[in-house]
């Protein structure tokens with residue numbers, strides 16, 4: 654069953670549609686991450702679902718019920734925003750228990766739930782600590798415990814880990830995913846960080862100018878970006894025009910193989926860097942290495958071919974050619990994607 658359904662949701666500010674007839678389903682227990690450049694409408698989408706923004710057209714359903722006219726506090730959704738807005742004058746327990754007291758839970762019940770939630774987010778016994786004295790990551794956990802406390806049927810996260818440094822973010826993403834799986838929480842999260850989205854989500858939704866550009870599992874979107882926009886947003890820039898004939902395409906970079914069944918004619922193709930093979934200059938399209946960047950487990954190499962845009966290749970450590978070296982480029986069909 655869908656926990657959340659958006660049906661043709663449109664929000665306009667003046668002439669401009671910030672959300673343009675968006676349809677979206679989030680199944681019970683699913684974690685969906687909405688990804689997109691700044692201004693693509695991600696936060697507006699969350700605000701509509703929360704009831705903080707009224708749509709100009711379309712409807713929002715939670716567990717099958719139309720939310721038109723239902724106020725924010727009656728929707729049963731939890732919200733956690735980027736700056737996590739903890740109450741600085743309250744201690745950790747005061748923050749986490751806030752929503753429970755709003756729902757008139759008794760003192761003993763609140764204390765028991767707060768203790769359980771702090772265990773859950775990895776801060777056991779932190780009840781009496783002052784929030785101002787917590788690290789960024791600890792504050793994030795308190796904000797999460799506070800959002801989970803009223804047991805929302807849908808948890809919405811807006812750039813939940815935006816402020817944190819990378820190492821901590823990666824660790825928290827893994828913890829969140831494990832936690833949501835264990836609790837069976839339904840989650841709608843918004844981020845502009847693709848790494849975060851891909852690590853957290855069961856399904857990724859990429860937005861562009863108020864519309865959904867692609868929706869799929871992280872693997873599907875990564876392997877088969879649906880359009881040049883999505884491909885470039887994911888950081889893939891080896892994109893070129895191609896004329897397909899059979900299982901071959903002619904491009905400004907020379908001939909390259911394309912997957913069987915590719916429609917004949919002109920299209921745009923992407924070659925993921927892993928499919929750009931560098932070898933001896935006589936064994937491929939000639940090019941010159943212009944840059945080499947160490948990336949930890951591989952080396953990214955930029956190659957300037959005789960014509961057309963530069964290519965990025967991925968090489969194993971110790972196998973990357975030097976800048977100014979002449980190389981021959983070949984393309985691996987497994988990494989060639991025909992774009993719509």
Ligand SMILES: Nc1ncnc2c1ncn2[C@@H]1O[C@H](COP(=O)(O)OP(=O)(O)OP(=O)(O)O)[C@@H](O)[C@H]1O
Pocket residue numbers: 666671689690691692693694695696697698845
């Ligand atoms: N209340 C408002 N009045 C006018 N324009 C608005 C309002 N709220 C948002 N917008 C505009 O709507 C567009 C989408 O905003 P939104 O915050 O949903 O984007 P976003 O994808 O979340 O961006 P970011 O990643 O920068 O937070 C932006 O161009 C923004 O300036």
